[in-house]
Amino acid sequence: MKFLFILAVAFSLSFIPSASAQESENKWRSLDLNNTVLLELATGSVVIELNPKFAPKHVAQISNLVRSNEYDGQSFYRVIDNFVAQGGMNVETTTKLPLLKLESDYQLSMKDHYTAVSNKDMFVENTAFLNGFAIGFETKSKVSWLLHCPGIVGLSRQNEPDTGSSDFYITIGQAPRYLDRIMTIFGRVVFGMEHVQKLNRTEGIEGELTDRSKHSKIIKMRMMKDIPVSDRIIIEVERTDTAQFEKKLTDRKLRQHPFFYKKPPQVLDVCQVPVSSRQVITKS
Numbered sequence: 001m002k003f004l005f006i007l008a009v010a011f012s013l014s015f016i017p018s019a020s021a022q023e024s025e026n027k028w029r030s031l032d033l034n035n036t037v038l039l040e041l042a043t044g045s046v047v048i049e050l051n052p053k054f055a056p057k058h059v060a061q062i063s064n065l066v067r068s069n070e071y072d073g074q075s076f077y078r079v080i081d082n083f084v085a086q087g088g089m090n091v092e093t094t095t096k097l098p099l100l101k102l103e104s105d106y107q108l109s110m111k112d113h114y115t116a117v118s119n120k121d122m123f124v125e126n127t128a129f130l131n132g133f134a135i136g137f138e139t140k141s142k143v144s145w146l147l148h149c150p151g152i153v154g155l156s157r158q159n160e161p162d163t164g165s166s167d168f169y170i171t172i173g174q175a176p177r178y179l180d181r182i183m184t185i186f187g188r189v190v191f192g193m194e195h196v197q198k199l200n201r202t203e204g205i206e207g208e209l210t211d212r213s214k215h216s217k218i219i220k221m222r223m224m225k226d227i228p229v230s231d232r233i234i235i236e237v238e239r240t241d242t243a244q245f246e247k248k249l250t251d252r253k254l255r256q257h258p259f260f261y262k263k264p265p266q267v268l269d270v271c272q273v274p275v276s277s278r279q280v281i282t283k284s
Helices: 019-025 056-067 193-197 243-253
Strands: 003-006 028-030 036-041 044-050 076-078 084-088 115-118 127-132 132-137 143-146 152-155 168-171 184-191 216-223 234-238 276-281
Touching: 036 056, 044 056, 044 193, 044 234, 056 184, 056 216, 115 243, 184 193, 184 234, 184 276
Parallel strands: none
Antiparallel strands: 003 276, 028 234, 036 044, 036 216, 044 184, 076 084, 076 216, 084 168, 115 127, 127 132, 132 143, 152 168, 152 184, 234 276
C-alpha cells in the first residue's frame, strides 16, 4: 500500500480535515504526467509543465523529441545573464525536423476560468492567470496569449516567425515582455528553477564569449509519464482559479503588511506574482 507524504505536512489515517484544511488542499492541482518534462542538469533536476492548450503542435513535437532522447547530451549554448538560457540539438537533427508555425494566440471560451490580475499593464489590455500560466487578453475579442514571465519555456526561431523546430529557451531574468506574441511559449518551469539559474553564462547579447567546452550540458530529458514510478518527481502547483488565489492577488496589490509604511501604487504586475508549487513524495 502506498501513502502520500506532502513535504512539511504530516497526515494520519484517522485525520478528518477541517473546513479550513479542506480549503487548503483545494489550493493544489496535480500535473498531467503526459505533459510534464523532467530535465536533468548537472546542477539538479528541473520539472517543466507543458501547455498544449496554447501550443498543441509545439508540445507534440517537443514531446516526441524528448521521447526520442534527442536532447540528451546537448548543451545550453546561449545563456545570457538576466535574459534567457537557450539550449538545443545538433544541426543535423534539427535540419530534418518540420518547421513549426507560430502558436501564440488562443481564443478564450466560457470554459476557461481565468483569474484577472490587471487592466493597467504596459503591454496588453488585460492580464490574468489561466491554469497557472500568466496570460494577456483583449476585452472584446477574448484573444489571449502567454506572457514572458520568469521561468517560461519558449521555442527559439530565426528572423521569420514560422521557423522554430527544436531549440528552446527558459527566461532566467527579468520578464522580456517585448517578446510576447512573436514567440511561441509552450511551457513553464514549476520546480528546480534554482538549478536553471546556475547554468554557465556563455555570452553577451551580441556574441559568444566563452569556450564551448564550458557550456552546461543537458544530461537527459524525459517525459514524466515514461519514467518509472519510483524515479518520478511529482509536483503539485497552486491553483489560480480559487478564492484563495484571488485573495493572494488582492493582498499583493494592497500591501497591507506593516513593513510597507509607505504604500506603493496599487498596481500589480502579473509577472511578479509567484505561483507556488510543492513536491509530493511517494513511499511504499
